[in-house]
Amino acid sequence: MPIKENLQRIKSQIPNNITLVAVSKTKPHEDIMEAYEAGQRIFGENKVQEMVGKWEALPKDIEWHMIGHLQRNKVKYMADFVSLIHGVDSLRLLKEIDKRAKASDRVINCLLQIHIAEEETKFGLDQDELSQLLNSDDFKSMKNIRIKGLMGMATFTDNEAQIKREFQSLRKTFNEVKQFLPECDTLSMGMSGDYMLAIQEGSTMVRIGSSIFGSRNY
Ligand SMILES: *Cc1c(COP(=O)(O)O)cnc(C)c1O
Numbered sequence: 001m002p003i004k005e006n007l008q009r010i011k012s013q014i015p016n017n018i019t020l021v022a023v024s025k026t027k028p029h030e031d032i033m034e035a036y037e038a039g040q041r042i043f044g045e046n047k048v049q050e051m052v053g054k055w056e057a058l059p060k061d062i063e064w065h066m067i068g069h070l071q072r073n074k075v076k077y078m079a080d081f082v083s084l085i086h087g088v089d090s091l092r093l094l095k096e097i098d099k100r101a102k103a104s105d106r107v108i109n110c111l112l113q114i115h116i117a118e119e120e121t122k123f124g125l126d127q128d129e130l131s132q133l134l135n136s137d138d139f140k141s142m143k144n145i146r147i148k149g150l151m152g153m154a155t156f157t158d159n160e161a162q163i164k165r166e167f168q169s170l171r172k173t174f175n176e177v178k179q180f181l182p183e184c185d186t187l188s189m190g191m192s193g194d195y196m197l198a199i200q201e202g203s204t205m206v207r208i209g210s211s212i213f214g215s216r217n218y
Pocket of ligand 1: 023025046067068153191192193207208209210211
């Protein structure tokens with residue numbers, strides 16, 4: 001199905017107050033422009049170099065979200081323009097983002113990635129690491145980052161009960177973090193395979209790639 005119809009179908013399924021991030025990783029500029037012309041303005045990428053290239057070439061009113069695992073040495077390339085970094089999973093990374101945001105005279109919005117999947121391979125902070133980070137003096141002194149919320153990825157499985165449990169645990173953590181951080185209003189959870197379930201469990205932002213752009217060939 002063409003990109004425009006896919007977008008319209010997804011938008012008709014999700015409530016208006018849910019933010020849709022169109023995940024355009026590996027996809028060419030033409031595909032992004034097709035979504036753009038259908039009204040989409042928020043795109044997600046998981047590789048910094050690729051996102052920089054697309055930012056340079058495409059309309060400047062696009063909001064670029066970095067959704068992938070991020071290496072510290074890549075932060076500087078996107079500090080001028082990235083609008084939300086979803087995958088912040090360490091204090092060291094957050095310090096680097098703060099430093100580069102300061103150099104760019106910006107405040108960069110971030111989500112802390114929480115490990116909710118049973119799979120070992122997924123990234124993210126566990127409960128102890130999260131509370132250590134939030135309680136550290138380093139964190140309290142950072143002026144150029146803003147924690148907007150949390151992000152998580154459920155296990156890749158057909159077991160809906162398990163996915164639901166994982167989303168519920170993230171929602172619970174989100175509610176706790178909100179007590180500390182009043183600017184927290186974003187819960188990024190849900191992808192092509194599980195976004196309706198994620199919304200039922202309290203997601204405010206879904207990251208959808210293949211259901212919009214088709215499957216990816218790496
Ligand atoms: C690729 C990716 C997505 C989108 O995945 P689809 O299954 O194609 O919708 C969402 N979130 C993250 C972190 C991703 O890397």
